[in-house]
Amino acid sequence: MKIVQVQTQAEAAGAQRISDMVGEGLRARGHEVRTVFMYRKTEAYDRDPNADFVLTDRPRGLPGQIRATVGLARYLRAARPDAVITYQHYGNIFGTIGARLAGVRHIVANQSGAPQSMGVMGLLSQIDKLMGTVGLYQANVVNSGWTQAQFDRYPRSYRRRMRRIDHGVPAPGEEFDKAAARAAFGLPQDVWLAVSSGRLTRMKNQIALVGALDRLPDVHVALAGAGPEREALVAFAESRGVADRLHLVGEVPPARIFEFLAAGDAYAFASMTETFG
Template sequence: MKIVQVQTQAEAGGAQRISDMVGEGLRARGHEIRTVFMYRKTDVYDRDPYADFVLAEPPQGLFGQIKAAVGLARYLRAARPDAVITFQHYGNIFGTIGARLAGAKLIIANQSGAPQSRGVRGILTQIDKLMGTLGIYHANVVNSGWTRAQFDTFPEAYQRRTLRIDHGVAAPAHAIDKAAARAAFGLPSGAWLAVSSGRMAPSKNQIALVGALVHLPEIHMAIAGTGPEWDAIVAFAASHGVKDRLHLVGEVPPTRIFEFLAAGDAYAFASTTETFGLAVVEAAISGLPVVTSDLPVMKEVLTTEGSEAAALFVDADAAGIAKGLAELIAEPELAARLAAAGQRLKEQYSPARMCAGYEALLAPQSFPHGCNPVDHFQSA
């Protein structure tokens, strides 16, 4: 089957990691699949042989956004895929429209956030609700039980098309030496080091991670990622006298994320809103003890099938993060227990299991005549 995945921006983010794994898994199953980005934001996908870009740089203003949407429609018309899988708000909307114009037989949307009622996100939520209710896309994937519950008030027709496929999370292929990892990223060799990763945006709340350094004067913090909060984070660290213990390593490509994680003694995450928390689960599976914000979805995804917690859940502020990290330092047995539980999440979030879920949706001809593939999948 010929498949195109539609993403909004090309950068090293969670949604992009998922489409990478889906693409790799479906290609291994014999499908022809490419990913098109509406625009190039960083260079992380420049050498990806399966990636295409509509625009070479982020669109400026309304005209730029229209240009990206029209360019995407033209790309899909030229590609003529059998199926289109869309990601992120704009990718879902413009990818679905472009897929319809291209005559795609199957369109699968992915929900990357909970419904919103205000601002631009509120408008996008209403458009998504209409598309899902009218069946403009055929299936609507959510990535956790918590996320699925956020759509419980949507129309029944929308909910019939919604199903859960947990994110797949890759595991490191081999052990990575901590000292070598620290040297590779220019991190201090002898310090107790907490690491974190993710786009530097207000909702990711990395300011709280930096604030934890104020409470814990003996530790260092390394953060992988870029984004609009970079300057604010640097300024906060400087004004609070912790800049020398904060290490911003910039964007780390997916191929090196486990090398970065291997440099840490623990993983810290202070996000205020998530639908899954791919970066945190990735860290847990890599063998790091995790301290994370006390969100219901975090408790869901960081609990093993044997009901073991794979993280400490704390208030998403500087004091809460500091308290959790201090517990790990004071109680090595606790840190080891959490790390072991995190590694047991490997099978629970197997990329192969995720890809099998998508492939089931991509093969409607395998279902009995008249059977809705989403209904069949949910009952399986």
């Protein structure tokens, strides 16, 4: 079967790792799978032989979103997949619309977050609610029992299409030496090191880890990831006098994340919300 996965933005983050794992699993079963991103955000997937981009930059405003949707529909019409799997709020909406315009018969959406009621995300949730209720996609995957419960008040026709597949992570395929891993990422050798991964955002709450350094004078923290809170984290660390014990290694490609984790003595994760537990 020929399958195309639709993601919103190309970057090394959790949602993209899920489609990576799904693609790997489907290819192992003999299916032809490609992942198309609405736009390129970082270089994380530039060398991925199974990745494509509709736009090279983030679409701006309604004209940009229309251009991305039309471009996606053209991509899907040219690819002629048997099925389309969509991810994230924008990916679900634009992916479903693009797949329908391209005449794709089998469409699977994914819900990895609770529906919202305010602002742009609230509007997107209402659009998804309508699409799922009328059956624009045939199946709707939720990543945990908690996520599924957030849709309990949705129409029965929407909930009838829901399928629960709990998220997980693959086991590393090899072992990594701690000293070598620290050297590879420019991390200090003879210190107690906590590591963490994820986009640098307010919701991921890495600032709590930086704040903890003020009370743990013998501990260092290494963060893998990029995002809008980077400068705020650095400024906060400097204001607390702990900047020398905060190590920002930047975006780590999926192929090297286990190597990064091997550099730590402990994994610390301060995220304020994770739907899969």
